[in-house]
Amino acid sequence: xxxxxxxxxxxxxxxxxxxxxxxxxxxxxxxxxxxxxxxxxxxxxxxxxxxxxxxxxxxxxxxxxxxxxxxxxxxxxxxxxxxxxxxxxxxxxxxxxxxxxxxxxxxxxx
Amino acid sequence: xxxxxxxxxxxxxxxxxxxxxxxxxxxxxxxxxxxxxxxxxxxxxxxxxxxxxxxxxxxxxxxxxxxxxxxxxxxxxxxxxxxxxxxxxxxxxxxxxxxxxxxxxxxxxxx
Numbered sequence: 001x002x003x004x005x006x007x008x009x010x011x012x013x014x015x016x017x018x019x020x021x022x023x024x025x026x027x028x029x030x031x032x033x034x035x036x037x038x039x040x041x042x043x044x045x046x047x048x049x050x051x052x053x054x055x056x057x058x059x060x061x062x063x064x065x066x067x068x069x070x071x072x073x074x075x076x077x078x079x080x081x082x083x084x085x086x087x088x089x090x091x092x093x094x095x096x097x098x099x100x101x102x103x104x105x106x107x108x109x110x
Numbered sequence: 111x112x113x114x115x116x117x118x119x120x121x122x123x124x125x126x127x128x129x130x131x132x133x134x135x136x137x138x139x140x141x142x143x144x145x146x147x148x149x150x151x152x153x154x155x156x157x158x159x160x161x162x163x164x165x166x167x168x169x170x171x172x173x174x175x176x177x178x179x180x181x182x183x184x185x186x187x188x189x190x191x192x193x194x195x196x197x198x199x200x201x202x203x204x205x206x207x208x209x210x211x212x213x214x215x216x217x218x219x220x221x
Contacts, residue, residue, distance in 0.1 A: 006153075032207065034209075043211045043212065043213045043214070044154075044199070044201075044209075044211040045211075046208055046209065046210075049208065059208070088151075090153055090154065092154075094207070097141075097142055097159060097161065097203070097207065098144060098156060098159045099144065099156070099209060100156055101146075101153040101154040101155075101156075102153050103152060103153045104151075104152065104153045106151070
């Protein structure tokens, strides 16, 4: 069966510090991968998606970037965090239609 | 741009009640629709996927319907239990298989 992992589970970072969140999927090959953010009082927003290694599409302009160095690995990064980057970050995968989500990373920027 | 609205935003019911959660979307040219459950501080659990050609899907006590022409989907929960307490999210797919989410309905089932 397929499993999706995210780490860390929680993170507290100062403004201006770098960020790296990791997502890995097991039990499937060549999945579509997605990063979403859920900010306090706001709905889920798609940030990035990837249909293959090295292929990244961004949905919204922002302070973040994404990379897919391996088939089942998706990384969300920032060089300098802003207060507005705080939120709950969710990674998801799909093989065809249905999307499956990971446990999320709670990021607090102080 | 697709907009997805969920009503009500919050709902509190006594255990055992049947209930309906509503989801509406502005662009009826959707491909599929997915319902999720989110427990506090947790990720999303997929409940039901309704493909564009389908009108409903059922899983246990859950039944989801889709009416593309009116831009609506409903999630019916039969015989609600305290363990059903969570936030329920609906999301619609566009042509690129991207999801647009509603704001969610926070459900509380009281014993």
